[in-house]
Amino acid sequence: MEQQIPYKIYLDETELPKAWYNMRADMSQKPAPLLNPGTHQPLTAQELDGIFCEELVKQELNETDAWIPIPAGIRDFYKMYRPSPLVRAYCLEQQLETPAKIYYKFEGNNTSGSHKLNSAIAQAYYAKKQGLKGVTTETGAGQWGTALSMACSYFGLDCKVYMVKVSYEQKPFRREVMRVYGASVVPSPSDTTEVGRKILAEHPGTGGSLGCAISEAVEVAVKNPGYRYVLGSVLNQVLLHQSVIGLETKAALDKYGVKPDMIIGCAGGGSNLGGLIAPFMGEKLRGEADYQIIAVEPASCPSFTRGKFAYDFCDTGMICPLAKMYTLGSGFIPSPNYAGGLRFHGMSSTLSQLYHDGYMTAVSVEQTKVFEAAEQFARVEGILPAPESSHAIRVAIDEALKCKETGEAKTIVFGLTGTGYFDMVAYEKFHDGQMTDYIPTDEDLQAGFDNLPKMD
C-alpha cells in the first residue's frame, strides 16, 4: 500500500548528502575538454589556476571520481537552509484534474531566492581555503550574484559582481540585497574593463548579456592579484555542487517508495537541471533505471532546440576558454526577456553531451505562456515562482494535462529553482498585457553561427 505522502517531504539534517555526485564518472562518452582559445589545445590545470581556485580546477577536470566529499565547512552552511523541501503539488493536481502525481523540489527557501547558493558557498569556501582576497563574477537575474554575496559575507571575502545591465535596471532592489551582504555591483557592459569598453563601442545602448558580464568579471579577476573568477552555471564544478538538489530529491522520493517517470528542469547554463537530474541520470547511464528527462528553455534563447553542437566561447568578449556545447554563438544577444537567468547563448558541456547522446530531450516555451503557468501555480500552490523556474512549471502543467487526456498517472518531478520576489516588473508587464514573445528568425541564428570560432 502506498504510504500517505505529506505535502512537504523534509529530510532530516543528518540525511543531508555527505558527497556530491559527479555524473561524468558514469558517462562512457565524456564531455569534450575546455580548450585554450589561442592554441585550441585542452587546457591544463596550471592554465586554469590563473582564472579559478585550485580546488575548483581539480573538480572541473575530474572525470573519474563519482563521489566528491562535501567538506564540513560547506555542510554547516548548507544546514542553514538545507535539506530543501520536496513538495507534493496536491493543490495543483486537483485544479488540473489530472491523474498525474506532481512533485517539485523547492530551492527558493533562502535569501538568495534560488538554488545558486549551493555552488556559491562551495566556491567561496575553496577561495577562502586558498587564502584569496576575493572573487569576481557575473550575474543575470541577480540570483547568482546574491548567492555569492551571501557566501562571501559568511567567509569574509570581497565580492565584485558584474550584473547584466537589463537585469540591473529591471531589478533595482537586487543590488541592494547584494549591498546588505557587502558586495559591489556594476552594471555590465561597463567602462571599468577593457572588454566592457570594447563591447560598448560596438553595441552602444546594449542591455548586455551573461556573455558580456562574464568577460568583464574574468578580466578583473585575472588582472587583480588575490582574486579569482567564479561562475554560477555551465561549468562541471557547478553541476557537481548542484547535485545536492538531485540527491536530496531522490532520497526523499526513495523514502516513500516513489519512482518518477519524468524529471523536468529549466535550463539556462544548466546548473539547476544538471544538479536536479544528477543521480537519476547516473542510474540511466549505468543502465539501472530509465527516466524521461526534459530540459526547458526560453523560445527567445533556444540553445538546445535550435543551437549547434560545437566549440564556442563561453563569453561575448572571447577571452574565456572554448567549450564544446550547444550554442547560439557567443555573439548572440537574446532579446531582453524576463528570465535573465536563462539568457545564455550556450549550455553546460556535460548536459550538451548527454543531450547529443540521447539521454535527455528539450523543449522551448514562450514567455507569455510561462507567466500564465507562473500565475496559475502561485494561486494554488502559494509560492510566487521566479520566471526561470516557471519554464519548468509550464511544461510540468502541459505534461500533467496530457496525462489527463490519456488517463496515465505519471509521476512528474520538476525543479522549482527559485522565487520571483524581485521579478515584479515582469509580472506587472504580464498583467498589463505588455509582455510580448520573441522568437529569433533563422537569419538571427545564422548570424550567431557565422560567428563560431573556426576549428581545425
Next chain:
Amino acid sequence: MEQQIPYKIYLDETELPKAWYNMRADMSQKPAPLLNPGTHQPLTAQELDGIFCEELVKQELNETDAWIPIPAGIRDFYKMYRPSPLVRAYCLEQQLETPAKIYYKFEGNNTSGSHKLNSAIAQAYYAKKQGLKGVTTETGAGQWGTALSMACSYFGLDCKVYMVKVSYEQKPFRREVMRVYGASVVPSPSDTTEVGRKILAEHPGTGGSLGCAISEAVEVAVKNPGYRYVLGSVLNQVLLHQSVIGLETKAALDKYGVKPDMIIGCAGGGSNLGGLIAPFMGEKLRGEADYQIIAVEPASCPSFTRGKFAYDFCDTGMICPLAKMYTLGSGFIPSPNYAGGLRFHGMSSTLSQLYHDGYMTAVSVEQTKVFEAAEQFARVEGILPAPESSHAIRVAIDEALKCKETGEAKTIVFGLTGTGYFDMVAYEKFHDGQMTDYIPTDEDLQAGFDNLPKMD
C-alpha cells in the same frame, strides 16, 4: 545529557497543532470588552456580525474555551507552508561570542513573507463558509494584504485591500504580488470612501496610517452586501489563529527538552507577539512556569512604553468599535518609518491587559539600531529580515550581549516574523546614511491623548 540540537527543527506534518490556544480562557482578569462607540455598551454578537464573519465574531467573544479546533480545510492550507522551522542561531551566537542560546521561529517561508498568512487563511475560510462574496481589509507593510490575497485566491473570494499610502509608495512591487493573487489594491487615504475623503480634506498630503486604512476598509465592507471586513492584527480572533506559531515553537523546544528563559517579539498590533507567546503565557497564567516576555516596539510609535491604557478607537476615522488598550490616540499618525507593520497607534486588548497586569514587559528601539541588527543578522544567519522582525532581533542581540557580560547562558527565543525582500528602499536609505530616528515629544503624544474618547 543535552541532545544535539539541529540548526533547524522541523516538526512533522502530523505534529501540526490540531487546535488553536485561546489565552483569554486562562486569564483571571479578562481583557475589557469592545464597546459600541455610540452607546459605550459592550458590543453584542449581532452588532459585530454586520462587520465581521459570524464564526469569527464567536471566536472574538469567546473567553471560556481554551482550545478551538482548527478546521481540516485550514489545516490543509497550513500544510503548504507549516510547520515552520524553529532555528538555532548557532552562527549568530558564535559571532556575538555569547554563552546565550538563541532560537528564532521563522515565519517568512511563504510568499506573503510573514506570519500573517496564519490568520488570513482562517478568516478567508470562515468567510467562504458563510457564503460571502468577498472581504475588505487594510494593509501597512503589505504583508497582511499579500497574505489575505493569497488566502482569498485559494478560496475564490474577492479581496479589496486599502494600503497605507506611504507603504504603497515605498513598496510598488507589493501591489503587484497582490495582483498576482487577484486582489485590488487602493492607496489610503483615498477618495473612494467618505471617511477617506474626510481625512484627505483634514490632512492633505498625509502618508496615511493603519488607522485611516482600517476606517476605509470597514466603510466599504459595511456598505457592500456580501462583504465583511477582516483585520490582520489587534483582535482576539487574530491572536487566536496566530497561536499556531507559539504552539509549534513550544512543541519543537519540548522535543529537545529546552525551556526558554526569555521570549521576544516585535509588537505593532500584537498579532505575532500574541501568537508566539500564547502557550508560554498560558503556563505563566496557570502558575506552571515562568518566562520573561518582552514586547519590542519602534521608538516612533511607542504604544506600550509611552501610551495610555484607555478605551480608544481602533481607527483614525472613529467609526470602529472602542477597545481598551495601550494607545497613543487614534489621531496619532506616526512618522513614516520603515516598519509599516508596527505603525499602529494601539495594541491588542489581550496583550494590553497582560502588560497592565505585569505578565510581560516592553522596550522601544530606534530604527537605525534596528537596521544595524538586521544587517548583522542577515550576514551570519543568511535570512534577510523584515524591518518589523528586526526589532526583535535588536533586542535578542542586546540580551545575548548582556549574557556575555554576566556569563549567563540564557535561552532566548525570538519571533522572526518575516523577510525584507520588499523593504529594499529602507535598506538602501540605511546604507546611504539617509535614515533618521524619530522619537515623538511629550507634546506630540499629549495631542494624541487629548483626542481620546471621553468615557463615563
